[in-house]
Amino acid sequence: MKLMLEIKNLHAKVGEIEILKGLNLTIGSGEVHAIMGPNGAGKSTLSYVLAGREGYEVTSGSVLYQGKNLLDMEPEQRAGEGVFLAFQYPVEIPGVSTMNFLKASVNSVRKYRGESEFDAMDFLKFVRQQTKILNIGDDMLKRAVNVGFSGGEKKRAEVLQMAVLEPTLAILDETDSGLDVDALRIVGEGVTALKSSERSMLVITHYQRLLDYIVPDVVHVLADGKIVDTGDKNLAIELEKNGYANYAEVAA
Amino acid sequence: MAAVTETVDQVELVEKYKYGFVTDIETDQAPKGLNEGIIRYISAKKEEPDWLLEWRLKAYSHWLTMKEPDWAKVGYPPIDYQDAYYYSAPKSADDGPESLEDIDPEILDTYKKLGIPLHEQEVLAGVKNVAVDAVFDSVSVATTFKEALSKEGVIFCPISEAVKEYPDLVKQYLGSVVPYSDNYFATLNSAVFTDGSFVYIPKGVNCPMELSTYFRINASNTGQFERTLIIADAGSKVSYLEGCTAPMRDENQLHAAVVELVILDDADIKYSTVQNWYPGDENGVGGIYNFVTKRAACRGRNAKVSWTQVETGSAITWKYPSCILQGDNSVGEFYSVAITNNYQQADTGTKMIHLGKNTSSKIIAKGISAGKSQSTYRGLVKMMPKAEGSRNYTQCDSLLIGKECGAHTVPYIESRNKSAKIEHEATTSKIADDQLFYCRQRGISEEDAVALIVNGFCRDVMQELPMEFAVEAQKLVGISLEGSVG
Numbered sequence: 001m002k003l004m005l006e007i008k009n010l011h012a013k014v015g016e017i018e019i020l021k022g023l024n025l026t027i028g029s030g031e032v033h034a035i036m037g038p039n040g041a042g043k044s045t046l047s048y049v050l051a052g053r054e055g056y057e058v059t060s061g062s063v064l065y066q067g068k069n070l071l072d073m074e075p076e077q078r079a080g081e082g083v084f085l086a087f088q089y090p091v092e093i094p095g096v097s098t099m100n101f102l103k104a105s106v107n108s109v110r111k112y113r114g115e116s117e118f119d120a121m122d123f124l125k126f127v128r129q130q131t132k133i134l135n136i137g138d139d140m141l142k143r144a145v146n147v148g149f150s151g152g153e154k155k156r157a158e159v160l161q162m163a164v165l166e167p168t169l170a171i172l173d174e175t176d177s178g179l180d181v182d183a184l185r186i187v188g189e190g191v192t193a194l195k196s197s198e199r200s201m202l203v204i205t206h207y208q209r210l211l212d213y214i215v216p217d218v219v220h221v222l223a224d225g226k227i228v229d230t231g232d233k234n235l236a237i238e239l240e241k242n243g244y245a246n247y248a249e250v251a252a
Numbered sequence: 253m254a255a256v257t258e259t260v261d262q263v264e265l266v267e268k269y270k271y272g273f274v275t276d277i278e279t280d281q282a283p284k285g286l287n288e289g290i291i292r293y294i295s296a297k298k299e300e301p302d303w304l305l306e307w308r309l310k311a312y313s314h315w316l317t318m319k320e321p322d323w324a325k326v327g328y329p330p331i332d333y334q335d336a337y338y339y340s341a342p343k344s345a346d347d348g349p350e351s352l353e354d355i356d357p358e359i360l361d362t363y364k365k366l367g368i369p370l371h372e373q374e375v376l377a378g379v380k381n382v383a384v385d386a387v388f389d390s391v392s393v394a395t396t397f398k399e400a401l402s403k404e405g406v407i408f409c410p411i412s413e414a415v416k417e418y419p420d421l422v423k424q425y426l427g428s429v430v431p432y433s434d435n436y437f438a439t440l441n442s443a444v445f446t447d448g449s450f451v452y453i454p455k456g457v458n459c460p461m462e463l464s465t466y467f468r469i470n471a472s473n474t475g476q477f478e479r480t481l482i483i484a485d486a487g488s489k490v491s492y493l494e495g496c497t498a499p500m501r502d503e504n505q506l507h508a509a510v511v512e513l514v515i516l517d518d519a520d521i522k523y524s525t526v527q528n529w530y531p532g533d534e535n536g537v538g539g540i541y542n543f544v545t546k547r548a549a550c551r552g553r554n555a556k557v558s559w560t561q562v563e564t565g566s567a568i569t570w571k572y573p574s575c576i577l578q579g580d581n582s583v584g585e586f587y588s589v590a591i592t593n594n595y596q597q598a599d600t601g602t603k604m605i606h607l608g609k610n611t612s613s614k615i616i617a618k619g620i621s622a623g624k625s626q627s628t629y630r631g632l633v634k635m636m637p638k639a640e641g642s643r644n645y646t647q648c649d650s651l652l653i654g655k656e657c658g659a660h661t662v663p664y665i666e667s668r669n670k671s672a673k674i675e676h677e678a679t680t681s682k683i684a685d686d687q688l689f690y691c692r693q694r695g696i697s698e699e700d701a702v703a704l705i706v707n708g709f710c711r712d713v714m715q716e717l718p719m720e721f722a723v724e725a726q727k728l729v730g731i732s733l734e735g736s737v738g
Contacts, residue, residue: 051693054685079695091690095708101694104704109695144708161694 010061021225037222080112084167152183188213311442414450517552536595539567550582592625622736703730
């Protein structure tokens with residue numbers, strides 16, 4: 001099996017506080033891994049470190065992505081290389097239509113990959129192939145990025161971005177938070193439709209319910225900056241029942 | 253018409269323009285300095301009628317009694333008005349660079365980013381002996397313009413030509429909106445203006461195309477004291493585009509232009525500007541000082557004027573396009589984007605003077621400051637006693653990029669009529685780190701992200717620009733802010 005992501009002994013801090021304390025994680029091509037864990041375990045920090053956000057400082061360890069040193073790359077390079085992060089809190093950009101943003105984004109990434117850029121008409125066709133499954137209408141594409149979007153709309157827009165950017169590693173940071181049952185189903189089905197043997201996913205979540213749709217190959221428990229347990233999808237169901245209390249002790 | 257004939261006609265037209273200049277080019281340049289003699293010299297060179305010379309002289313003697321204004325939030329070393337040329341004939345083509353290879357690579361880079369075709373680049377950069385067929389496109393546009401316009405009776409020509417051809421119109425309206433005694437820079441302009449545009453739209457005519465200085469091919473070298481006069485007669489309509497997104501070669505540091513708009517009953521003028529004069533280098537050395545007086549008089553009932561400006565250039569911008577809403581139900585609008593980077597300073601805004609009943613005005617001003625620049629919005633909304641039922645809405649938004657720049661909002665509001673309604677909203681914001689990171693995670697480079705976010709911030713103004721201007725203006729926003737982050 002081809003390796004997609006190989007994280008070894010990763011330590012990272014935010015400000016003076018160490019959040020990741022020797023994290024190891026290996027994801028193969030086409031695999032779906034879930035990371036669960038209590039608040040403050042370092043789940044979002046892991047996603048930001050992988051995406052290259054400023055202020056998240058790696059102090060030791062390594063991250064290889066498709067054999068390349070991911071930590072050496074600027075955020076936009078990582079995106080070009082196929083790393084996508086679905087944000088827990090998608091950011092508003094007033095005055096910039098969602099369509100415009102998508103086009104700028106897709107064309108930047110295509111340019112990075114040495115592919116031809118879309119013109120406006122071709123891009124519209126390309127996007128419309130994806131909007132149907134996510135129940136996104138043209139009116140939503142005309143609205144400014146995430147401005148005045150409901151929680152469900154924001155998360156659907158994230159999944160749409162993931163669909164059009166065609167990443168090889170998609171990190172979903174609590175994509176289920178703030179969703180009602182119907183929105184959860186749409187988002188879950190949207191993500192599931194994007195599963196492929198060439199694409200790996202890292203699904204970060206508190207709850208098992210998203211995993212009903214996006215069935216993981218491997219489930220990890222992250223506590224106090226380390227992976228403390230690993231299992232199959234049944235581990236998620238167990239966690240849902242028993243909570244994280246046991247792991248708090250392990251980590252301590 | 254056969255293509256060949258058309259070409260010949262166009263070549264002739266261009267030759268005529270050149271020929272028109274030749275008499276000027278061959279004459280001397282006036283010596284440095286400013287005095288009555290220089291003004292008489294300018295007027296004589298232009299073969300002006302006595303009344304215009306008198307007017308210039310009145311302006312000059314008034315200017316001598318005036319003091320340079322210091323209330324704007326701009327700082328610059330004192331200007332020595334005697335150490336400047338006030339009349340130099342248009343530059344002969346032979347003074348231009350030999351080819352684009354002689355042009356500052358940074359300027360060429362900007363042309364490339366704006367996607368300007370090679371031949372147009374040569375024209376903009378003033379490369380000498382550019383073959384006529386090379387600029388065929390713009391020339392042919394100019395020719396088509398002329399024909400279509402004259403069919404409708406629209407006059408669009410250099411103001412110096414209008415003085416000769418349409419003296420009554422010029423005499424009636426010149427200085428009627430911005431009198432020669434108006435302010436220091438406008439008064440200086442009245443004394444020494446060299447050329448500019450003249451537009452007259454006859455009664456009931458909807459001007460069949462947008463009028464653009466870009467295509468008025470003899471508009472180059474109108475110099476630092478440009479004077480524009482546009483008259484929209486009753487029931488007429490026109491859209492006028494001034495300037496160009498590409499930086500033009502210009503060696504004059506001081507610019508003091510005057511624009512006067514006269515709008516009669518039910519007429520409508522839309523005036524759009526993209527100003528991209530040289531802003532100086534990243535250390536604040538050089539750059540144009542741009543002191544402009546622009547004013548529109550809505551004289552008739554239901555008259556409407558709309559100013560849209562995108563100001564990205566100049567070291568100093570001092571500019572307040574204004575509307576005098578005299579006719580009942582007249583409407584004034586001001587949409588502005590002012591971008592400053594490095595050491596640029598912009599003090600810009602508008603004045604809305606409500607005189608007539610049920611007049612309304614709208615102000616949308618967006619200021620973006622980066623680097624060590626300072627940007628000020630300065631505006632006046634004034635409701636006079638007879639402005640029964642009039643209203644104003646003002647929105648001023650400032651966006652800061654980095655920690656060393658400044659944004660200032662100075663609104664003056666004066667109401668002398670109880671029934672008038674005035675609304676003012678102002679915001680100041682920064683480009684947030686999370687916005688930049690979000691864009692970059694989606695593959696968009698930091699510079700492109702800044703351009704995208706700023707264009708979003710300016711959208712309300714950008715969408716007021718005519719289509720062909722809007723696309724270039726959006727690119728210009730990005731170019732102006734290069735190097736402002738990271």
